Amino acid sequence: RGAMAKGVDLRPLWAVVLENVGGNLVLSIGFALAVTCGHYGKPSLGKWVIAWALVVTATLSVISAVVEQEALGWNSIQNISTKWMSAVGYLVIPAFLVVAEGRFILSLVLSGLYWCLCGLVQYHKERQYLHYHLFGGIIQLIPVLVFGFRRRKVLATSLQNILPHKRRYDRVWNRLVKKEEGKGTLEGLKAVVEGISAGLPEQIWQCNCRRNPVELHLTRKWKTSRNLNRSVAVRKHETWFSKLLTSDPAAQRGPGVPGTIDRLHPVDSLDQLYAQAKGLEDLLRRKVQRWADFSRGCFPLTPPTDGAELQFVRWDHAKTNATLRSLIRYTPVKKPGRAIEKALRSYGGDVSRLMDICRESICFDSLRHLSLCLQIISHDKDVIIERVKNRLDPDHDPEATGGYRCVAINIRLSTKETRGLGIDTHFCEVQLILTDFAKMKHNNGHKNYVEFRNARGE
16 A cells, blocks of 8 residues: 555646746736725726736636646546636626726626636535635625615715605706796707707817817827827717717818817826816906896806805896906816716726816806806807706706706807917807706705715715
8 A cells, every 4th residue: 555655646736736826926916006006096007917917816726627637637627617707707897997988886796796606606516614715705705785875875875865855956946847848948048058959969078179280299209108098088979079070160171270179089197187267267257257148147246144044146237237247256276176976987097088177157047048148158259169068958857966956058269368268179168957946956966966976976
């Protein structure tokens, strides 16, 4: 028996050692590097580090399974099947990270359930002990399930907080519909919006202006990092660009005239957007005042005390009264913190999708005057309308905005002054609001909506 024992090689296969040691080492280094990338503000790089670490680990499992099958044949079918199942499990998360990053939590759930299933299958085959895959799957599922239940609770609480204000918005809306239904004002407004929106692209983004060849050459030579960032943004919008090239005559003409909008190169700098917005703020405000003057538009006054009811003044009354003009509360430029938050939560970090950094609003006592203002804006030769969102459409679903309704217009101002400052390509937003909705928004309506929006991660 001793002679026979000497003839048996009890050493593990090199591929098995490589899988067990190398796989764990790769995962440990990968997760450590991913945490480091997140700490230094490089989450995109961390995502790819994790993905590649899991892919390498899966590859090691496949190599180990193939080598073991060649060395031992089908006598070790249980170990071989375990390795193949492990390889598939390791690839679930990288697949979601690359193809559907927004469903990452779902990938963790599916991966955890898969590991649990693998562990139960192995236990059914061996009938000796619970496989470590089962414990790994349970450990992975516990924090995900806790997070999921916690998120559902927060969403339910935020929805309960916003429901009273949504009901008030709905009551105002129902009263408005009954009041204006016979006059056909809502249908008339809808027809105006459809007429303006005809031919406009569904998706828009902040774009750079075209530059002359010398400046473009210097930019490519000395600012390569900026071009790399811009190329990422261009790839994100590739499908929209292909649609635009077939519908926008300016895009079909090729490089175009220097100084005009270049829809093929979206803005990738938040600093640039804020510099443009601050330069445009006063010019937009003057335009808004002019539109309000011809349509009996109103602006809110600064409340004398906290909690006081919001009051409004018509611009045609305030324009000659310095005291009233000083009390008007205009809409400020969006706070940088909220802009960063919105870009990360809603647009995957793409700042070119931010259309409301520079914004203003006009309030109206009636839909008739609101519709008149929209027509005035559409006929203004200095205005280029890029998109209109009609939340006063009876077919609009108000759930996403907590019942709040308005007409939001994304425009560009193309005047001699804006072209001289290089801000005629900047998209801004003008909201046309009924005073009843504006009052409710002031009375904690917007505060509760912010909580609701934060809970939804928007």
